[in-house]
Amino acid sequence: MSSRVSTGARPGARFAQFKLVLLGESAVGKSSLVLRFVKDQFDDYRESTIGAAFLTQTISLDDATTVKFEIWDTAGQERYKSLAPMYYRNANCAVVVYDITQASSLDKAKSWVKELQRQANENIIIALAGNKSDLVAEHPDKRAITTADAEAYAREAGLLFFETSAKTAENVRELFTAIARKLPLEQAGNRGMRANPRQGVDLRPEAPGTQGGGACNC
Amino acid sequence: MGHDGEDSLATSEGGEELANDRSKATSPPRDGEDESTIRVLKEEGAETSSKVESSTISQARFQSLETEQEYRPPLPPRPTNVNLLREGSYSPKSSLQRSRKTSRPQLLSTATTALSRTDIHTQSYQDGSRETFDASAQTTPPSKATAAFGSIKRIKDLSGSEGGDSASVKSYAPSLETGGDVESLLGEVLGASQESPAWRLHSTQNGALNPFDSVAYEDDEATVDFYREFDEIGAVAADGENEEQLLNQWKSKRKHFLILSSAGKPIYNRHGDDNLISGYIGIIQTIISFYEGAHDQLKGFTAAGARFVVMSQGPLYLVAISKLGENDLQLRVQLEALYMQILSTLTLPNLTHMFSNRPSTDLRRPLQGTEPLLSALADTFTRGSPPTLLSALECLKVRKTHRQVINDTLLRTRCETLLYGLIVASGRLVSVVRPRKHSLHPSDLQLIFNMLFEARGVKAGGGENWIPLCLPGFNKNGYLYMYVSFVSAYESGGEEGREGQNETGKPDDIAILLISANKESFYDLRKMRDSLVEELEANGSMAIIKSAVRRGRPTATDIVPGTVLRHFLYKSRANVQFTMPSYEPSFTTLLAKRRLLSLYHALHASVHAKNAHLKVHHCISRESISLAWVTPLFELYCVAGPHASRNALAQSANKVIQWVRREEERVFIIGGAVF
Ligand SMILES: Nc1nc2c(ncn2[C@@H]2O[C@H](COP(=O)(O)OP(=O)(O)O)[C@@H](O)[C@H]2O)c(=O)[nH]1
């Protein structure tokens, strides 16, 4: 369910599948980032997400490596809080989003990071995205959180960090590509090939024990 | 097509058909004089002819019922009543007024059960000088008790449009009763006790405005307003300078919905932000609690041409304010739907818990994200919605054998955790599977359809969806989880030049809905969806569904060749489903559709008036001739142009019945698939 790596038809070609979850306060632009990443579109009058949306997108890291993201775009609302673990439980990576023009949204982002570091997959890759950078490009006084502050926090907490704009597409692809590069491709790859051919290699700490030595299919 | 004057409605097609004496009595006789006022039902014609009517209408509603107990000093008529008085009382030139006058005595002499309506309308001509609340939807004459604290005088500017008026407000005895319609969708096993309140039809003793009233509520100015009805009202500027302009914009809206807590906290309003209208919210809350304090319940009142209907649901007050001529029963159904949406977000125990913990709870936060759903419902009601009016569902028309294959495919691919499986195409049900012991409730489906096809939040996501929601008709105490994904009806994306929009503006998409009680079952249901779609593609069902969606509804003349009918609604009471032809070619604009729906509302009100045991109700206006026909099996509402004869209309109505009978298993889902 979480990640899968297999070799394609071409010798040396690698294909990996990872589960990614987006978290963050309502209206910071989670769905917009996904829409930009998956469909390269942006909608100014977007209605907020109801429940959670599940999308997939495949990117090529290089000629030989393809990564498929299975993305959970969650609604940031309180009443859905109890469902969040279901979305991040087996996630390989997470994008925690805040709105650089809303100071409170970073606090919310920090609390999601904490929750992920406590509850989610131990090896989870977390990226922090400060969204709506286009807004401050025109009106610098709209900025509520400086790049330096956010960057310092991200470094301290061990997160990837980007300031993005779903509207202009700035740094959106870069964000997802950086995550893909940081994912344990080799590790998962080796394991995936050792494990059962069935999909859904579980990367949780207890998981390796459950994976018997399947036949190598290389 | 001439007018057949005194002809009876009888056609030569058998006893069960439209040959009812009473139908004759309830329709006004027509003669040569009428013809001078008859106009072709064209949009332009309709718009220009409506001016006179609308001014008389609002006045008529103003005056309405005076109770006998009340002392009424004779006051001179208002200048604005001139139309009414002249046309209604002295000059028989207007078809509108004529029909009123001439029909009532006949109604009285034959249909004695409709006595109260006669009284009301007779009285409404006697005193044009005072506004009291509208009686059109009263269930009983006000009791002594309610009359005792009957009027709150001088609530200035309550609805805002008639400066300086003092509105007299009175509650009426809370005696709404459940009507005879026990409605449970596709649920043979469902007892009356399980029926959902949202879809009970409350009967009112006198649901009827004069049906003409609401048909032509627009004058030219208001017509323009209706196109602005859905425009957003901006925010109040920091200096408050634009406040008056915004308030005027707010007042010009023909319909409002407000939701507030019993403590007076605003929860939802369709137009304008809280700051702008906080004064009005305060007034409404004061009025409501005034009655509450007197151990009475305010149900509704009329002020300045707007009907106010108040519904109290636990810790919430829901208020509808309409200038569209709907009656209380119809507005209540709409309020009920908004309440169901709130339950659907929160569940009943959560809602009650929050308020019993803290009566001053601000519900906006827990409801975050629900506002677009409430507004989508509200706007649907403002545009006019056959499913809501009829409390029934529409199905996609496909052959019985084809539907059988689709049902079987759903059953075959069903996974363990599935509770309900549905396929819905542009708001019309294609197929449903359910456990034998659970039925599906139309009110629940209304919420789901609204979420998927009217609001944009889910569709815009562009992926698959996993949505926790409470379906109050099924169980108002807990959540279910719904898997949703869409399949485009146009393989290569709207190549046929329709841009993926059908006639009702809903995207022409096919939604696969798989509902489970297990919140972990997303991946199971997703797998089921994949094999379901794969099999539907393989056995040709998907192509059948897509082509049915693309074909759209047949027009009235496709259904009955050469018919005078412009449109109809046919509701099968047993199936809680309805069918109708396309809005093309006559009712394609927002306004034309609203007029049509207003006419349907008026017809519906007259045949659902309590004690008005009308089986057939005719309504003739300058714009149209229409008919409501109700039997234990069905309700039929149909509309023809003004030049059609009643005879031709009746014949067409019979043809529609025959068509439905022939097509019954195609236009309706009968039984549905169970496991
Ligand atoms: N200017 C600007 N607006 C954005 C950006 N991303 C999202 N928005 C807007 O912010 C609002 C909320 O976005 P949405 O994606 O629904 O946020 P979510 O609730 O986190 O999923 C919408 O009106 C978007 O159009 C961005 O990068 N720049």
Ligand SMILES: [Mg+2]
């Ligand atoms: Mg979102």
